Amino acid sequence: MKKISVKASKPYEVLIEQGILSRCGKLVSEVTKTRFAALVTDDTVDSLYSGKVIGSLEEAGFRVVKFVFKSGEKSKCSETLNRIYSFLAENSITRSDCLIALGGGVVGDITGYAAATYLRGLAYIQIPTTLLAQIDSSVGGKTAIDLPCGKNLVGAFKQPELVICDPLTLKTLSPEIVSDGMAEAIKYGMIRSRELFDIIASHTIDDYFDDIDDIIFRCVSIKRDVVENDEFDKGERMLLNFGHTMGHAIESFFHYETYTHGNAVAAGMHIITEQAVKHSECKAEALEALDRVITSYRLPLNTEAKISDLIPLCANDKKCESSSINAIICSDIGTSSIKKMPFEEFRAYMEA
Ligand SMILES: NC(=O)c1ccc[n+]([C@@H]2O[C@H](COP(=O)([O-])OP(=O)(O)OC[C@H]3O[C@@H](n4cnc5c(N)ncnc54)[C@H](O)[C@@H]3O)[C@@H](O)[C@H]2O)c1
Numbered sequence: 001m002k003k004i005s006v007k008a009s010k011p012y013e014v015l016i017e018q019g020i021l022s023r024c025g026k027l028v029s030e031v032t033k034t035r036f037a038a039l040v041t042d043d044t045v046d047s048l049y050s051g052k053v054i055g056s057l058e059e060a061g062f063r064v065v066k067f068v069f070k071s072g073e074k075s076k077c078s079e080t081l082n083r084i085y086s087f088l089a090e091n092s093i094t095r096s097d098c099l100i101a102l103g104g105g106v107v108g109d110i111t112g113y114a115a116a117t118y119l120r121g122l123a124y125i126q127i128p129t130t131l132l133a134q135i136d137s138s139v140g141g142k143t144a145i146d147l148p149c150g151k152n153l154v155g156a157f158k159q160p161e162l163v164i165c166d167p168l169t170l171k172t173l174s175p176e177i178v179s180d181g182m183a184e185a186i187k188y189g190m191i192r193s194r195e196l197f198d199i200i201a202s203h204t205i206d207d208y209f210d211d212i213d214d215i216i217f218r219c220v221s222i223k224r225d226v227v228e229n230d231e232f233d234k235g236e237r238m239l240l241n242f243g244h245t246m247g248h249a250i251e252s253f254f255h256y257e258t259y260t261h262g263n264a265v266a267a268g269m270h271i272i273t274e275q276a277v278k279h280s281e282c283k284a285e286a287l288e289a290l291d292r293v294i295t296s297y298r299l300p301l302n303t304e305a306k307i308s309d310l311i312p313l314c315a316n317d318k319k320c321e322s323s324s325i326n327a328i329i330c331s332d333i334g335t336s337s338i339k340k341m342p343f344e345e346f347r348a349y350m351e352a
């Protein structure tokens with residue numbers, strides 16, 4: 001088993017092991033005194049993994065109640081959240097009990113937010129089942145729901161008690177969903193680790209699983225380091241937004257329908273790095289290597305949208321400070337920095 005200790009405002013561990021799901025009950029029992037848990041999941045994950053997880057929890061002495069919602073981003077909303085609150089109340093969940101998020105980033109985000117707010121906060125455990133959730137959303141304590149006018153607009157920082165990653169769950173994902181998560185793995189390599197980048201680049205979407213435990217371990221370690229230095233997203237954590245300013249603009253330009261998050265981030269990483277090369281701030285070989293790896297995971301380098309149409313949408317990115325943009329630039333593979341630019345300078349930089 002690989003283990004990563006996160007020393008955030010509340011310390012916790014991320015455990016990575018193929019097959020760990022079947023003994024999650026014992027692991028959960030070690031981080032909580034309660035033997036009453038509310039499992040939250042979506043209908044797709046429910047049919048695949050709830051049985052195994054609930055079986056293991058019951059074996060460890062837990063009584064488990066289960067809330068299932070329809071899979072998909074549309075469910076990450078106040079209506080589902082209210083149904084979760086009602087379910088917790090109906091089942092007399094108390095502050096000393098715990099929630100368990102079994103699923104992708106949607107399940108993790110909404111369950112984490114319910115845990116941050118119900119009864120002013122109770123413990124929760126993450127059991128992420130997508131690559132994106134295993135390497136990104138389950139670690140770091142950002143929880144949220146979407147509003148009709150924008151994504152992740154209501155949320156809280158709430159660290160989990162434990163994160164249990166079973167890479168075997170990735171075997172039931174479609175290649176498109178794996179690729180989507182792999183865009184974030186490529187991002188970690190670009191901002192912090194040439195070694196990680198090289199491991200990812202030595203595979204394609206067809207054989208990525210051969211090194212998956214190592215890839216997850218390295219990605220989570222990078223996220224851990226960044227989050228430990230900047231838990232509340234005031235500085236260094238912005239590096240995790242590499243490819244995201246343009247990525248969010250792409251998602252929004254196409255009304256969140258054409259490009260998934262990972263696809264938009266892949267194109268975003270290419271677009272910003274291409275500009276960095278033009279401004280002699282990045283090596284041309286780094287861009288070539290980035291493009292090769294993006295392509296080998298069947299992710300896009302660009303979109304049909306014009307840069308001039310995307311730039312105004314970058315200003316609406318909630319992660320930008322009023323009139324300036326924190327652009328994340330990689331000067332080489334594994335090396336990144338934050339370049340704060342007034343919005344008009346960013347426009348000129350991107351249109352050069
Ligand atoms: N909190 C954070 O720091 C953070 C970071 C990045 C992304 N996010 C959020 O994460 C969400 C995206 O997460 P996601 O990509 O995991 O999406 P998701 O949770 O919607 O999962 C994608 C699809 O895969 C299905 N699925 C999940 N696990 C499966 C498995 N093992 N086998 C088969 N199907 C499975 C789900 O039912 C869903 O249909 C977004 O809402 C995003 O805002 C949060």
Ligand SMILES: [Zn+2]
Pocket residue numbers: 184244261265
């Ligand atoms: Zn992302």
